Amino acid sequence: MAAETGTPTTLTLKSNDDELFSVAESAAILSVTIRNMVEDGCAGGVIPLDNVDGKTLASVITYMNGISAIPADEEKKKSYRDKFLSDKDFETLADMVLAANYLNMSCLMDAVSAKIAQVMEKKSVGWVRRKFGIENDYTPEEEAAVKEEHKWTFEGVETDDDN
């Protein structure tokens, strides 16, 4: 479906804050959401992506271009993904996982989820609550009981770095 001869087709993507991006169709169709639009023939003009902001979309496009330039070599693709995600902070990763989910890009989704898990691994319960915006609905007694039950898992937790 991608243009294999002649000039590659270019798609225009629009973020929810009205930024426009040009991207080669062959790279953009890594997103199943975009591929479906292309296949249905509704990618003629500008493709609006209502759930992704410009900053995140720029990042995702960098990834699309980078990964599609790599030939079918799983090892090389993996190391590209690792390098691509290595300097991203939690907020960026969270935005990316949401974008990857919306764009239906399973390889990016898996890589970002694994990266988030890696970032979270040694973090405190409080850190996780703050970062994910989760309300603690335990009573102090209940929380103490759950904590007591899994006491040893609180060893080796990093000091919070978010305040």
Next chain:
Amino acid sequence: MKKRQTYVPSEIIENILLRLPVKSLMRFKCVSKSWEATISDPEFIANHLRQAKETKKKKSSSDDDKDLLLWVGKRSLFIIFPPSDSYLRERPLTVLCYCDGFVLGLYYDPLIKDYKIVATDMKSRYSIYTMGKKSWSHEMKEMEIDIPGTMVCCDKGSPFEGDTYWVLRTRTRTCQMDENFLVCFDSKQEKFEKFPMPIREYDNQCRFFLTYLGDHMCLAYHKAENNNFVDRRINQLWFVKRAPGGGGGGGSSVEFKEAMPFSSSYIESVYLTNENEIALEDGWRKSYTAYKYNLVTKTCAEIKVTPNTGYPHSPLYLENMFFSSSPNKTRKDTEESTAS
């Protein structure tokens, strides 16, 4: 901008959690009730197991054993990775769970050099899982001990000298009072034994539990007031020592050696200061009191405590005081805390 929070839908969170090691997952049960529910869900556990296997396959190194041995779902038991020796050395307590009518204990079988898990309904039958073979013993065996009535509750197993002990509480329909037993799984004979409690006069307001003091395992007894149980409060304490049975009967017995001078006071914490002496902190009274109790002479003396910064609820106070003056204990203590 800094404080911005992203709402992440639960299915995405679940996808992230699947990639966390078990230790982190267990800790994150504390995040919220819905996280607890997700992490404890049998389907999630099965998915996590699948995910963990896949990641493990991809990884070239196999010495990474930060994951623990087993997960217990509502109706199922999953073994993740066989534990390494160092893992068990560092955490002799590992994971011993009670769930949905099944009580589990973990032990090492030196004959086949393998770890085993015993699972029992604490009623009549049990089965043994061999980690290396990844299989259950082909049929449920009879426990061959008489447990009257039905199980009300059973604590987590406490490993001691290779065997596993539980406090089991049962109720019979005709009797008003619950009965408590000490149940032991003898790992050498792979048999259960049942022992009566050291005191016979107790009511449903009482709770027995197992705890450790130094190298000893102790049975503690706490009498609640108005059904109000306070964690770690102890009214009475015994050192537990199993004596192998004489003759060919096979029945062993348990010796309970009393380890506390007064049986009516609420004890906040207890420490073994040396082989013959324990120190107690009595935090129940408004004023903090600490005692030394000699187990041989059965004499008791008050310890003069200079309140320090951690006062009044500093469980480390006595510990520091004694373990810093006893080089052996100190070394052992630090070793343990750095290992875990």
